[in-house]
Amino acid sequence: VADVWPREDKGPTQAAILQAMTATPVLLARLEAAVGGDAVLTDPAVLDGYRTDEAGIDAPRPAVAVVARSTADVQAVVRAAVEHRVPVVTRGAGTGLAGGANAREDAIVLLTRGLDRIVDIDEGNLTAEVDAGVITSALNAAVAARGLWYPPDPASIDTCTIGGNIATNAGGMCCLKYGVTGDFVLGLEVVLADGDVLRTGRTTMKGVAGYDLTRLFVGSEGTLGIVTRARLRLLPAPQPPATLVAAFPTVHAAGSAVVAATATGVRPSLLELMDRTTVAAVEEFAGSGLGDLDLGDAGALLLAQSDAGPAQAAYELDRLTAVCQAAGATATTSTTDPVQGEKLLAARRVAYTALQAKGATLLDDVAVPRPRIPELVERTEAIAAQHDLVIGTFGHIGDGNMHPTVVYDAADDAASRRARDAFDAIVETALDLGGTITGEHGVGLVKRSHLPGEIGPVGYRVHRAVKAALDPLDILNPGKAF
Amino acid sequence: VADVWPREDKGPTQAAILQAMTATPVLLARLEAAVGGDAVLTDPAVLDGYRTDEAGIDAPRPAVAVVARSTADVQAVVRAAVEHRVPVVTRGAGTGLAGGANAREDAIVLLTRGLDRIVDIDEGNLTAEVDAGVITSALNAAVAARGLWYPPDPASIDTCTIGGNIATNAGGMCCLKYGVTGDFVLGLEVVLADGDVLRTGRTTMKGVAGYDLTRLFVGSEGTLGIVTRARLRLLPAPQPPATLVAAFPTVHAAGSAVVAATATGVRPSLLELMDRTTVAAVEEFAGSGLGDLDLGDAGALLLAQSDAGPAQAAYELDRLTAVCQAAGATATTSTTDPVQGEKLLAARRVAYTALQAKGATLLDDVAVPRPRIPELVERTEAIAAQHDLVIGTFGHIGDGNMHPTVVYDAADDAASRRARDAFDAIVETALDLGGTITGEHGVGLVKRSHLPGEIGPVGYRVHRAVKAALDPLDILNPGKAF
Numbered sequence: 001v002a003d004v005w006p007r008e009d010k011g012p013t014q015a016a017i018l019q020a021m022t023a024t025p026v027l028l029a030r031l032e033a034a035v036g037g038d039a040v041l042t043d044p045a046v047l048d049g050y051r052t053d054e055a056g057i058d059a060p061r062p063a064v065a066v067v068a069r070s071t072a073d074v075q076a077v078v079r080a081a082v083e084h085r086v087p088v089v090t091r092g093a094g095t096g097l098a099g100g101a102n103a104r105e106d107a108i109v110l111l112t113r114g115l116d117r118i119v120d121i122d123e124g125n126l127t128a129e130v131d132a133g134v135i136t137s138a139l140n141a142a143v144a145a146r147g148l149w150y151p152p153d154p155a156s157i158d159t160c161t162i163g164g165n166i167a168t169n170a171g172g173m174c175c176l177k178y179g180v181t182g183d184f185v186l187g188l189e190v191v192l193a194d195g196d197v198l199r200t201g202r203t204t205m206k207g208v209a210g211y212d213l214t215r216l217f218v219g220s221e222g223t224l225g226i227v228t229r230a231r232l233r234l235l236p237a238p239q240p241p242a243t244l245v246a247a248f249p250t251v252h253a254a255g256s257a258v259v260a261a262t263a264t265g266v267r268p269s270l271l272e273l274m275d276r277t278t279v280a281a282v283e284e285f286a287g288s289g290l291g292d293l294d295l296g297d298a299g300a301l302l303l304a305q306s307d308a309g310p311a312q313a314a315y316e317l318d319r320l321t322a323v324c325q326a327a328g329a330t331a332t333t334s335t336t337d338p339v340q341g342e343k344l345l346a347a348r349r350v351a352y353t354a355l356q357a358k359g360a361t362l363l364d365d366v367a368v369p370r371p372r373i374p375e376l377v378e379r380t381e382a383i384a385a386q387h388d389l390v391i392g393t394f395g396h397i398g399d400g401n402m403h404p405t406v407v408y409d410a411a412d413d414a415a416s417r418r419a420r421d422a423f424d425a426i427v428e429t430a431l432d433l434g435g436t437i438t439g440e441h442g443v444g445l446v447k448r449s450h451l452p453g454e455i456g457p458v459g460y461r462v463h464r465a466v467k468a469a470l471d472p473l474d475i476l477n478p479g480k481a482f
Numbered sequence: 483v484a485d486v487w488p489r490e491d492k493g494p495t496q497a498a499i500l501q502a503m504t505a506t507p508v509l510l511a512r513l514e515a516a517v518g519g520d521a522v523l524t525d526p527a528v529l530d531g532y533r534t535d536e537a538g539i540d541a542p543r544p545a546v547a548v549v550a551r552s553t554a555d556v557q558a559v560v561r562a563a564v565e566h567r568v569p570v571v572t573r574g575a576g577t578g579l580a581g582g583a584n585a586r587e588d589a590i591v592l593l594t595r596g597l598d599r600i601v602d603i604d605e606g607n608l609t610a611e612v613d614a615g616v617i618t619s620a621l622n623a624a625v626a627a628r629g630l631w632y633p634p635d636p637a638s639i640d641t642c643t644i645g646g647n648i649a650t651n652a653g654g655m656c657c658l659k660y661g662v663t664g665d666f667v668l669g670l671e672v673v674l675a676d677g678d679v680l681r682t683g684r685t686t687m688k689g690v691a692g693y694d695l696t697r698l699f700v701g702s703e704g705t706l707g708i709v710t711r712a713r714l715r716l717l718p719a720p721q722p723p724a725t726l727v728a729a730f731p732t733v734h735a736a737g738s739a740v741v742a743a744t745a746t747g748v749r750p751s752l753l754e755l756m757d758r759t760t761v762a763a764v765e766e767f768a769g770s771g772l773g774d775l776d777l778g779d780a781g782a783l784l785l786a787q788s789d790a791g792p793a794q795a796a797y798e799l800d801r802l803t804a805v806c807q808a809a810g811a812t813a814t815t816s817t818t819d820p821v822q823g824e825k826l827l828a829a830r831r832v833a834y835t836a837l838q839a840k841g842a843t844l845l846d847d848v849a850v851p852r853p854r855i856p857e858l859v860e861r862t863e864a865i866a867a868q869h870d871l872v873i874g875t876f877g878h879i880g881d882g883n884m885h886p887t888v889v890y891d892a893a894d895d896a897a898s899r900r901a902r903d904a905f906d907a908i909v910e911t912a913l914d915l916g917g918t919i920t921g922e923h924g925v926g927l928v929k930r931s932h933l934p935g936e937i938g939p940v941g942y943r944v945h946r947a948v949k950a951a952l953d954p955l956d957i958l959n960p961g962k963a964f
Contacts, residue, residue, distance in 0.1 A: 122851065122853075123741075123744065123745075124741040124744070124851070124852055124853035125851040125852050125853055125882070126744060126852070127851070147745055147747070148744075168690060169690045169694075171688050175687065175688055176687070179665075180688055182694070183661075183665065192940070192944070196940050196943075197940065198940045198941060198944055199938065199940075199941065200941065202849070202917070202918045203850075203851050203916050203917065203918075204849040204850060204851060204881065204882045204883070204917055204918055204921065205657065205658070205849070205880075205881035205882060205883070206653050206657055206662055206849050206878075206881050206882070206883045206918075206921040206922055207849055207918035207920065207921055208650060208651045208701045208918075208920050208921065208922060208923070208924050208925070209918050209919050209920050209925055209929070209933060209936045209937065210925065210933055210936070210937050210941065210945055210963065210964065211698060211701070211702055211706070211945055211948055212651075212664070212697045212698060212700060212701055212702075213941070213944060213945075213948075215694045215697035215698070216693060216694060216697070216698050216948075218694060219690045219693070219694055220693055220694075224693070235749070236744055236745075236746070236747040236748070236749060237747055238747075239747065259605075259606040262605065262606070262608060262630075262718055263605075263629055263718075264718070265629070265718040265719055265720075265721065266718070267717070267718060308790060308791055308794060309790055309791075309793075309794040309797065309798075310794075310797075311791075311793030311794050311797065312790060312791040312792075312793050312794035315791065315792075315793065316791075367684070367686040367687070367688050367689055368685075368686060369604065369606070369607040369609070369685050369686060370606055370607050370608070370686075371604075371606035371607055396688075398687075399686065399687035399688050400607070400686040400687060400688070401686070401687070401688045434685050435684070435685065435686055436684045436685075436686055436688075436689035436690075436691050437691050438689070438690050438691050439686065439688040439689055439690065440688055440690060441690070442690050443690070443691060443692065447691070451691055451692055454691045454692070455691065455692050456681065458674070458678050458679065458680045458681075459680060459681065459682065459692065459695070461678075462674070462680055462695060462952070463692055463693055463695075465951040465952065466693055466695075466698075466948065466951055466952075468951065469947040469948055469950065469951035470944070470947065470948075481692065482692065
């Protein structure tokens with residue numbers, strides 16, 4: 001992993017590391033007694049696999065990793081960590097993109113992969129109860145088999161875990177109409193920083209008994225408690241989507257179509273944008289898969305779906321097509337066939353991979369008010385030019401959440417520095433446009449230095465007060481988020 | 483107001499009252515200097531109007547009421563309260579149903595009605611920024627004029643305030659498909675217990691920068707901070723609804739129709755239930771307004787709407803009608819005409835009024851997993867028989883949130899006691915059925931004694947820790963919720 005982020009996590013002090021090293025034999029013995037020797041991992045080669053997530057920030061090898069197979073295991077780990085004053089870094093599948101699961105020399109990495117049970121699917125109540133380590137697509141498949149649907153669809157859906165999705169309040173393409181992970185979490189089982197088990201939330205759609213502790217833990221990146229189980233809200237299976245792709249000369253034209261679409265009353269179930277750079281990268285990588293749609297020198301591609309049902313979806317796409325054409329689309333194509341629609345979406349699904357094929361990447365994640373997306377893309381283009389880099393921007397224009405992706409040569413130190421500077425400049429641009437530093441990936445290490453700029457001094461103080469109230473010893477994922 | 487709840491809020495100690503009385507002249511002078519003499523209300527007759535909300539729990543006259551006309555006013559009130567160690571009870575329209583806005587002898591009642599500006603409606607971003615004192619229906623009208631929609635629809639929509647809705651995370655009939663108030667709050671301006679102003683959240687649909695402080699304040703009943711302004715999420719105007727009413731011989735039959743409806747994939751925009759007692763009360767009060775639908779001895783009435791769009795809605799209601807008939811509906815009627823549909827809904831809208839016409843009422847608000855609604859209604863009927871009372875149950879069966887309404891003779895002390903006992907028994911029944919003590923009204927004073935039973939000792943401890951972190955002096959609405 002290239003050391004693109006030298007200024008981030010300072011990690012523990014030498015004193016803390018020394019203390020942890022001294023304590024390690026006792027700690028290991030205690031952990032082995034609590035959770036079983038086979039669940040305590042100390043092989044350096046294995047531990048190296050738990051150093052970082054996918055953000056591209058280097059991190060040291062942790063002291064130990066533990067496979068938790070029950071809530072009691074998690075409690076035992078936390079209690080041992082408290083006694084030895086070592087941090088616990090909880091790790092799902094390690095697919096995070098913000099460094100939130102990165103290790104420290106003195107840390108216990110707590111692996112949730114052994115918490116892998118789908119405990120219950122209640123078809124009548126439209127809820128599921130699942131362990132934190134369940135793979136998101138495994139839940140999807142299990143509920144789909146009962147005619148139900150769990151909408152959140154992060155790109156890593158086939159490998160990421162429900163617990164990780166909750167820790168980052170993960171999104172995806174469905175959020176525009178259906179919401180993010182947090183919108184589907186009714187209740188949590190959480191191991192607190194003192195090892196006690198807290199159960200939050202409820203079994204019902206509505207409920208206002210006490211503070212919304214569920215949402216406090218959602219998106220808290222493992223810093224307030226360790227989620228071991230969740231009760232999730234489900235929906236009836238969606239109607240097959242109809243799909244529209246429209247090519248525009250500029251991102252401004254595409255952006256004005258998105259704003260105009262609102263006035264039609266249509267609520268697309270997907271609304272994605274790819275900028276000129278991304279379109280070109282996709283064409284180069286894989287061809288666009290868009291059949292006879294001539295992308296030519298398209299300045300932007302807009303992809304939309306409606307799942308409003310057989311009759312309504314076609315009507316809605318007709319409205320959207322008209323809006324796109326009025327906004328200057330140079331070409332449109334649409335289909336009510338879901339298989340054909342998925343082929344049209346392939347261009348968007350492969351966008352990040354296509355940019356990765358051009359070099360090392362820093363995948364950004366910002367959100368701005370929807371009408372300001374064209375400005376964000378334009379200013380990102382200026383940042384790319386200024387730093388002599390390729391930056392492709394794509395993402396969820398429907399909810400204002402874009403992923404400018406900085407492409408650079410990792411073997412070139414100067415380019416790596418410029419890439420990081422460009423990344424930071426994009427984040428600051430998002431704030432300047434009234435947006436947020438992170439739409440769905442989280443703060444982790446990547447954006448920790450930007451957080452105070454977004455939440456302000458009073459917000460920072462309240463964050464600290466909440467953290468101190470729940471984790472006074474700073475045991476849980478210290479140094480992350482803020 | 484009948485003293486049906488003698489055991490609730492113990493209120494301040496005599497020492498606190500004495501201290502407050504001694505401090506009052508200085509406090510009043512300070513408040514007058516800060517917010518203007520005309521905004522400081524001390525007339526006993528006026529203050530009596532701010533003793534209670536609509537829960538029917540008596541409360542003493544507050545020491546003073548202040549009309550806040552700006553965030554700075556709210557800050558000044560809080561800082562004065564901190565200096566004099568007197569509580570602040572924030573009051574919107576006073577339409578709450580849990581005693582959450584009830585006063586205390588030593589309290590400043592802070593009136594938000596002067597915070598009445600719709601600051602901004604951003605059509606492109608689908609957001610609105612509004613002051614806490616804006617009446618919910620005024621916001622509805624303002625956004626509807628732009629072709630937009632703010633879905634939350636509590637029954638008191640024409641008088642309640644956005645701030646009050648946020649304090650209780652208010653619901654309504656739209657929640658089933660669109661969610662509760664909290665699902666439409668993107669960010670808040672909050673005056674904290676030390677008088678500082680916190681801004682939470684964002685302008686965008688998605689965002690995971692830091693803890694979800696927005697949702698921590700939503701539903702916190704004025705105990706963590708005072709919401710002065712909110713940024714709300716809007717939707718495009720909904721499609722005109724199609725409406726279905728079905729009469730069933732029993733609540734069990736209606737309940738099985740609701741569960742079976744899930745399997746059709748249909749997502750109704752409204753799904754309401756009235757039990758036999760409520761149907762009879764409505765017929766007695768107003769006739770049902772259901773035209774030629776023969777209610778006869780209907781054991782339950784199910785009302786459903788679909789707003790899936792012109793073509794789709796009719797299809798969806800056909801599916802729902804078939805499901806109802808298969809579940810044993812004795813009569814069904816449906817219409818795609820919104821005006822006719824609203825006439826069909828009249829029976830439901832008048833339900834509470836019809837029960838109120840029969841005597842004093844205690845309006846309960848519990849939620850249980852949807853498949854257990856029939857059990858809830860049956861056990862409520864048993865509670866009514868046991869306590870020799872009339873209890874009509876109606877509500878939002880689609881999200882499991884029901885309003886059993888205890889009717890009693892307020893002039894009869896024994897009946898009043900039985901009414902309260904029945905109310906408590908219903909709340910405990912909801913917990914026993916895996917539900918919650920409050921779906922959308924809040925805990926306030928009415929259900930404070932039940933909260934520990936729902937959130938448990940660890941939950942209670944975490945609530946206390948969060949409260950202490952944000953309001954260490956217990957200035958904000960003390961004694962409410964927990």
